[in-house]
Amino acid sequence: MIATLFTRPGASRSQLFGLWPLLAVVPIAALPHAWEQPLWVTGVVAAGWLWRSFIHATHARMPALWLLVALVLAGGTATMSQFGTVTGQQAGTALLLVMIALKLLEIRSQRDIVVTLFLCYFLVATTYFFNQSLLIAGYSLISAWLITAALIQVHAGRPFPITRLARSAALMIAHALPIMLILFLVFPRIPGPIWGTPQPDTVGQTGLSERLEPGDIAQLLENENTAMRVRFDGPPPPPRQQYWRALVLSDFDGRGWRVDWDRPEHAPLPGGDGSLSYEVMLEPTRSRYLPLLDYPDQVPDQARLLDNLQAVAKQRLDGRVQYAGAARSEPPPAAPITAWERDRYLRLPSRAAPRTRELVAQWQMDHGDDESAIVNAALSLFAADPFSYTLRPPPLSGDRTDAFLFDTRAGYCEHYASSFAVLMRAAGIPTRVVTGYQGGQWMETGNYLRLRHADAHAWNEIWLEGRGWVRVDPTAAIAPERIETGLSGLFADDADAPAFLRRSGLSWTVHWRLQLTDWHDLLTYRWEYLVLAFDPERQRELFARFGLDPTDWRSILIALVVSMGAIGATAGLLAWLSRPRSGRDAAQRALDRLSRRLARIGLARRPDETAAGYAARIRAQRPDLDPMLQDFTNAYVHLRYAALGPSDATRFQKQLNHSLRTARTRI
Amino acid sequence: MNPRVRTLAVSRWQALREDLIRWVTRRHRADGVQAAITRDRVYILPTRQGYLLLLILLAMLLGSINYSNNMAFLLTFLIAGIGHNAMWYTHRNLLGLRLKVLPIAPVFAGESATVRVRAEDDSGRDREALHMTIGAYQSGSAHLEAHGASELEIPLAPLPRGSHGLPRQRIATRYPLGLLEAWTWLTLDSEVLVYPRPVAGTPVALAPDASHGEQAEVRATLEGAPDEIREYQPGDPPARMAWKAVARTGRLMVRDASIGAGRPIWLDWEQLPGTDIELRLSVLCHEVLEANAAGHSYGLRIPGKSLGPGVGPEHLANCLRALAVFGQRPPVG
Numbered sequence A: 001m002i003a004t005l006f007t008r009p010g011a012s013r014s015q016l017f018g019l020w021p022l023l024a025v026v027p028i029a030a031l032p033h034a035w036e037q038p039l040w041v042t043g044v045v046a047a048g049w050l051w052r053s054f055i056h057a058t059h060a061r062m063p064a065l066w067l068l069v070a071l072v073l074a075g076g077t078a079t080m081s082q083f084g085t086v087t088g089q090q091a092g093t094a095l096l097l098v099m100i101a102l103k104l105l106e107i108r109s110q111r112d113i114v115v116t117l118f119l120c121y122f123l124v125a126t127t128y129f130f131n132q133s134l135l136i137a138g139y140s141l142i143s144a145w146l147i148t149a150a151l152i153q154v155h156a157g158r159p160f161p162i163t164r165l166a167r168s169a170a171l172m173i174a175h176a177l178p179i180m181l182i183l184f185l186v187f188p189r190i191p192g193p194i195w196g197t198p199q200p201d202t203v204g205q206t207g208l209s210e211r212l213e214p215g216d217i218a219q220l221l222e223n224e225n226t227a228m229r230v231r232f233d234g235p236p237p238p239p240r241q242q243y244w245r246a247l248v249l250s251d252f253d254g255r256g257w258r259v260d261w262d263r264p265e266h267a268p269l270p271g272g273d274g275s276l277s278y279e280v281m282l283e284p285t286r287s288r289y290l291p292l293l294d295y296p297d298q299v300p301d302q303a304r305l306l307d308n309l310q311a312v313a314k315q316r317l318d319g320r321v322q323y324a325g326a327a328r329s330e331p332p333p334a335a336p337i338t339a340w341e342r343d344r345y346l347r348l349p350s351r352a353a354p355r356t357r358e359l360v361a362q363w364q365m366d367h368g369d370d371e372s373a374i375v376n377a378a379l380s381l382f383a384a385d386p387f388s389y390t391l392r393p394p395p396l397s398g399d400r401t402d403a404f405l406f407d408t409r410a411g412y413c414e415h416y417a418s419s420f421a422v423l424m425r426a427a428g429i430p431t432r433v434v435t436g437y438q439g440g441q442w443m444e445t446g447n448y449l450r451l452r453h454a455d456a457h458a459w460n461e462i463w464l465e466g467r468g469w470v471r472v473d474p475t476a477a478i479a480p481e482r483i484e485t486g487l488s489g490l491f492a493d494d495a496d497a498p499a500f501l502r503r504s505g506l507s508w509t510v511h512w513r514l515q516l517t518d519w520h521d522l523l524t525y526r527w528e529y530l531v532l533a534f535d536p537e538r539q540r541e542l543f544a545r546f547g548l549d550p551t552d553w554r555s556i557l558i559a560l561v562v563s564m565g566a567i568g569a570t571a572g573l574l575a576w577l578s579r580p581r582s583g584r585d586a587a588q589r590a591l592d593r594l595s596r597r598l599a600r601i602g603l604a605r606r607p608d609e610t611a612a613g614y615a616a617r618i619r620a621q622r623p624d625l626d627p628m629l630q631d632f633t634n635a636y637v638h639l640r641y642a643a644l645g646p647s648d649a650t651r652f653q654k655q656l657n658h659s660l661r662t663a664r665t666r667i
Numbered sequence B: 001m002n003p004r005v006r007t008l009a010v011s012r013w014q015a016l017r018e019d020l021i022r023w024v025t026r027r028h029r030a031d032g033v034q035a036a037i038t039r040d041r042v043y044i045l046p047t048r049q050g051y052l053l054l055l056i057l058l059a060m061l062l063g064s065i066n067y068s069n070n071m072a073f074l075l076t077f078l079i080a081g082i083g084h085n086a087m088w089y090t091h092r093n094l095l096g097l098r099l100k101v102l103p104i105a106p107v108f109a110g111e112s113a114t115v116r117v118r119a120e121d122d123s124g125r126d127r128e129a130l131h132m133t134i135g136a137y138q139s140g141s142a143h144l145e146a147h148g149a150s151e152l153e154i155p156l157a158p159l160p161r162g163s164h165g166l167p168r169q170r171i172a173t174r175y176p177l178g179l180l181e182a183w184t185w186l187t188l189d190s191e192v193l194v195y196p197r198p199v200a201g202t203p204v205a206l207a208p209d210a211s212h213g214e215q216a217e218v219r220a221t222l223e224g225a226p227d228e229i230r231e232y233q234p235g236d237p238p239a240r241m242a243w244k245a246v247a248r249t250g251r252l253m254v255r256d257a258s259i260g261a262g263r264p265i266w267l268d269w270e271q272l273p274g275t276d277i278e279l280r281l282s283v284l285c286h287e288v289l290e291a292n293a294a295g296h297s298y299g300l301r302i303p304g305k306s307l308g309p310g311v312g313p314e315h316l317a318n319c320l321r322a323l324a325v326f327g328q329r330p331p332v333g
Helices: A002-007 A019-035 A039-058 A065-083 A089-104 A110-127 A134-156 A162-186 A339-346 A354-367 A371-383 A400-408 A413-426 A474-478 A480-491 A508-532 A536-545 A553-577 A583-601 A611-621 A623-641 A646-666 B012-027 B048-066 B070-094 B214-223 B243-249 B257-261 B277-294 B313-324
Strands: A226-232 A243-252 A257-259 A276-282 A296-298 A303-305 A311-313 A321-327 A431-438 A441-443 A448-452 A456-464 A468-472 B034-036 B043-046 B097-101 B114-121 B127-134 B142-144 B149-155 B162-165 B169-173 B180-186 B191-195 B229-231 B253-255 B265-268 B298-302 B305-310
Touching: A019 A039, A019 A089, A019 A110, A019 A134, A039 A065, A039 A089, A065 A089, A089 A110, A110 A134, A110 B048, A110 B070, A134 A162, A134 A508, A134 B070, A134 B127, A162 A553, A162 B070, A226 A508, A243 A339, A243 A413, A243 A456, A276 A508, A339 A431, A354 A371, A354 A400, A354 A413, A371 A413, A371 A456, A371 A474, A400 A413, A413 A431, A413 A456, A413 A474, A441 A508, A448 A508, A456 A474, A474 A480, A508 B070, A583 A611, A583 A623, A583 A646, A611 A623, A623 A646, B012 B180, B043 B048, B043 B070, B048 B070, B070 B127, B070 B169, B070 B180, B114 B127, B114 B142, B114 B169, B127 B149, B142 B149, B162 B313, B191 B313, B243 B253, B265 B277, B277 B298, B277 B313, B298 B313, B305 B313
Parallel strands: B265 B298
Antiparallel strands: A226 A276, A226 A448, A243 A257, A243 A431, A276 A321, A296 A321, A303 A311, A431 A456, A441 A448, A456 A468, B034 B097, B043 B180, B097 B114, B114 B149, B127 B142, B127 B169, B162 B191, B169 B180, B229 B253, B298 B305
């Protein structure tokens, strides 16, 4: 009854430990969003943070409740009017940022700090909606580390030195990594979104255009960013065979060429001739093409192959995509071309390129119907002198084809492919333009082929009776180095070319930057291959290696239990091995062991006996053990009761162990 | 010592909670003055914050699944791993701790006693943010270094006169992340002794109902007769210093209890008027303290008990204890 006296409420109020770490962490977690969110959102976060920092520093008054309510309503309304919703990826993230900023102004208790820190964890995760680069991965790991450190400070009950917070949080993250890995590999993956569509990745939105007009690729050719990376099963093919076909353009309107999506599917491909398999990691293109190595032999699961050998993904590729393909050295046998088709591949607008047509008429008079002679005439035209290959061609005026062929005579793959196609069509040879990538950089360290946007290329295919569609690359006529060694072979010593193409005349800073970007590309590839591209398919392969199936919950359970058990056992073993042992404990254990051994001759230690008393009693019965007992007792007493330095402790420990061993042999 | 006091169940829920705790702790040994926190008595459950983080992690997981975002998966699982390991961190923060309750200094009614519990580590780990609660009273946050010790102080509210046993204690920690709480219940044994509040008795209040003529003598002796004062000798306790006499004579003078020992003062319950038990005890308490301060030999007579006459701190403590526990049932067992 008296104890009701103990139930009166105590008067302890917790202090606001951990407000400063929270204030330190919020801008760090919010920073990556500054690039993705409208300016006012960043402004609101900055204002909330400054206001709260001011209150913290000067003990100023907290904003009144009505003001907070008004601000929350205003924040919600602003988000709603900006995005028209509050739930999408960007709108939701904006709302989260605004609410964190306002929550800062409302923190009155430890609990509020903790809630805000949890929201910061969430905020870090939302970063990945917009960017999944290696840089962001590293940055967000640091953010998570700092948030964890702040959480420790909140619960430490006293101010910790920063070094200790940093160390403890780093250790926690290190300890959590194995669990993270296991869950990552084992947690069942399902393909595709359940609701909503993912926001397009903002990295690398450039790609091949679905329309080609001479002059278009120019920006691409200056772009050193990676477009795709390829890993070959076996040695890579020689560069002159590395034509990655992406788009097939068949319709010409006098100025440019347009892609032809609406085609029937290709007949099932017959087995290839010792086909070359490869795996592609394609950066987001915001289009539906999948570059395949000529000539396609196997088509990736996520695509259809059209009858013009153009692979079309089932949906727009807003994210990075990984696919496997195989190539053959010869084109698959083509079905005979229909009259309608033939007509289509010959079509030229009636008023297009009059001078070009005159030239072709001239050739036809010279060579008659000999198609290959006409093709050769066109290629020799390009190979002859006034034509040059340049990345910065002069602008074209009037009819583009005529202007290029007769006036400027300087251009790059697009100009040549486009005008070659016009020449062929005028000569009555069915022709189409193919765009894609050619060349690239073989990355020795990572053993992969890196194709930059700059490696974009355009070439032609002509229909020859009896042979089908044959690849002709007019660029090879004017600039064979472009095909054999890529752009960098062509511009290695050109001081006007972009730095990444050159191999000489570079300052060492630029040289180092290029080296660094190579390494970065390698790391990025590894990151994308190992982490970002881990999908249901890869998970299935992984599980299959252990005879399991990730769609079966029992398999998942087995994998989870076994791997977590292994980790738990390892952790337990490590903890046991590194457990702190004092000399005192060791001495006690040695005495217990001695007692257990002597129990065989009826001389167990009584619980109330001291070590010395015990030794005396043994001595009375077994005088032969005396020297050993003296050593033992001496070491025991020192280890147990004396303040010993480490070296003395070791010495007595040895003495103890030695005497114990002797005793055991004698008993 | 009093039988251990149980918290009075105020509501039905509290009663249920009490039953549950008793059921859970039924296998605990009763702790004496000290206890070691062994593996079999550490309990651990998520806190509200822990459940909140779980909720946030679920939301993150849903987002990761929906957008097939592998980096979000990684972060979610990283935090889940940290949360999982927090079980181990928090558990270890409590495990292996040795606790010893220090003797509680007795207080007078109206003052608050402070329970001090000494926590020691000998497993070589730093301990952080330990809290102990006794009923509704909480210690501050304590920490100790590896192989070190620290004291947890739990100030209690003022208790009424008497000898009180400590109710069940609870030591808990949420370090390092506050996601889980590890705790154990302890039954460390100690006594909170609360003396009566000293009340100076007025002569009127003390006036006898005439039949006892000794009262006048009591008053007189309490004021201290001059012949009980002698010169200071080395070894005399400073508390015996007769400052008035020092001022008067200019020499160091002390009161000598042995001089007055022949005529001990009897502080007698029966000589106090009135029926208010607490008041009588308070007055007696005051007189005992006065007599002790004056260095008199004194005896205490209360119903059912007679102490002394005697001098010294031990005698004082005995007298005060007798006053404190007056009327309380004697301990059982």
